[in-house]
Amino acid sequence: MEPATEFEEEKIVDMEKFDSTWTIARKKFIKNKIAMISLCLLLFIIAFSFLGPFILTDDITRIHTDKSNLEPSSEHWFGTDRNGRDMFLRTIHGGKVSLTIGIVSMFAVTIIGSTIGAIAGYFGGMMDNLIMRFTDFVLTIPFTVFIIVLNTILLGYERVTGMWSLIIVFSLLGWGSVARIVRSKILSEKENEYVLAAKSIGTKSSKIISRHLIPNVMTIIIVQATLLLALYIVAEAGLSFIGVGVPPDTPSWGNMLMEARQTDVLKNKPWIWVPPAVCITLTILSINFVGEGLKDAFDPKTTK
């Protein structure tokens, strides 16, 4: 009995030396100072925007004509806008809307794109050809133009609110790039023997894709998703800023920035447009740093 246990113990010790992809990535990511600081900042912004509205329950839509255009003070930290609404509260509520649009669109686009890409890559042949021609079509049409047109149509029917309309439009038009990347990765991944093994014991195609292939291309999907999150937050704010995104009655960072299109506000009342501008910039910067950190962390070639 003695030698056997010794042997097993040795084996366990040996196995502990090998970290999984995720552990290696986590260790690399934690060592990356800029990425960690950005991640903390990002989590802070997200927590603040989503928990804030529960704590600061003051009505943000009510108009106080006596308090309009106040400069920042101890009572109103960021001052007030034209209608006397507190800018600090509006920044938090706006963040909730902007971040919800970004995060939900990111998940929707990633799921739609990976599914389509995985199906095209796994089955190949006619299916692949058909799907990829359609993907090419979605990728060649000008993104901004069609988003504006589709969003106007959806808003015109008044069935969906501004936030969800944008999310639907982003998800409908945004999946092309993810689908293309996932497809190309699945194409090379499916040549591996573990896929053949799974097939030979009669595993269903859907299971092979979801259990075996997707986890192996997950790292690429995650990196792509962070880029998409930044893209959609920028797009939401940009569209709302030029007046074709979220309708002005819902505060979002883009809508608040829209105030800066009035010369008087831009020139003399910077406290109205600086907070959303700073929030957008900080969020995008930190998302980009986190994305870069994740890319390095998942890259087996980097040793840091």
Add this chain to the structure above:
Amino acid sequence: MITYSLRRIVSMLPILILVSVVVFFLAKMMPGDPFTGEIDPNNTKPEYIEEMREKLGYNDPIPTQYARWIGNFVQGDFGKSTKYKKPAIEVIKDKLPNTIFLAVCALIITYLLAFSLGMYAGRKPHTIGDHAIGIFNYGGLAIPQYIVAIVAIYFFAFKLGWLPSSGSIKPGLEHGTWEFWSSRFYHVILPAFTLGLLSTASYTQFLRNDIIQNSRMDYVRSARARGTSESSIYNKHILRNSIIPLITFFGFDLATLISGAIITETIFTYPGIGMLFIDSITSRDYPIIMSLTMIFSLLTLLGNLVADILYGIVDPRIRY
């Protein structure tokens, strides 16, 4: 090469037709009747509206309507703008030169900045200058264009008063005079810079990395061994190779410029087709929305075509 270009153009046709079908159905889906531009809005008698609808063919089957619309579009008849009460093509023709002017200026700024910054950073990598350019690039990639535009207006137009914040020209100037052109340039500087900076960062980064990669090549070492001066190595030997991929970016730039122009023109109230597009969206001017959507799609497709063809011309390794 020519057969490839022709084949490429022919393969564009199905996508174009698909785009036109999508645009047509989007217009059909729009709330309200998108084709009512010809009907007098003051006459609300149901019989009159019904009669006009019949006359203008809105009661025809959908495929017939589509065929008529696309037939007219190809012949340059874009319908009548509901807001301006003129043919849509004339409205677009009025604004198009402004956008082209803005786009050309933006492109020049992009290329000038990207070349000087990229070549400097590529020649002296890992120095303070290179790091500064790297930080600038990072900011350029991460900070949204409209925020750059707002801050630029705030500082250069309002705080310093150097440049105008809106419009494309001072009103009341005679066409073709020196004042006319200088005023146009004066008004285009800020929008062109914000639009041009959009792609500068990625170009600079690309050029820098490409120059660094090329400078390790054997042909550079042999040029050095022959005693070629350092500046001639960088400006002639390396640059010629590094320009190749950059040229193909030009095609894709068209797409970036379109979406950029929509936002930039709206911020600076610069009267081009980008602002016209947003204006017609808010005023529900369907003939203009449809024509501009078609034009933008056409331009994007053309851009991709140009990129593909240029790639074949500048890189002889690619054979079709």
